[in-house]
Amino acid sequence: MIYKVLRDLGSDDTCYHREIKKDTILYGCEQHTYGCISPNGVAVTFQPDGDYPFFEIKKSDVQVIS
Numbered sequence: 001m002i003y004k005v006l007r008d009l010g011s012d013d014t015c016y017h018r019e020i021k022k023d024t025i026l027y028g029c030e031q032h033t034y035g036c037i038s039p040n041g042v043a044v045t046f047q048p049d050g051d052y053p054f055f056e057i058k059k060s061d062v063q064v065i066s
Contacts, residue, residue: 001028004024005062027048028050031050038056
């Protein structure tokens with residue numbers, strides 16, 4: 001899946017611990033997430049092929065665009 005970030009995220013808003021700007025494109029992680037993603041989150045990556053590294057982002061902070 002491909003996601004678009006819906007708002008500016010500060011370093012405390014995700015486990016990525018860096019700012020992510022609104023409208024940033026993220027990709028669903030296609031690798032094993034080791035059970036560390038909460039029910040309210042989704043595993044995403046900056047890698048278009050869905051490869052590691054991944055991090056969790058709240059479902060409410062992204063929109064599926066593809």
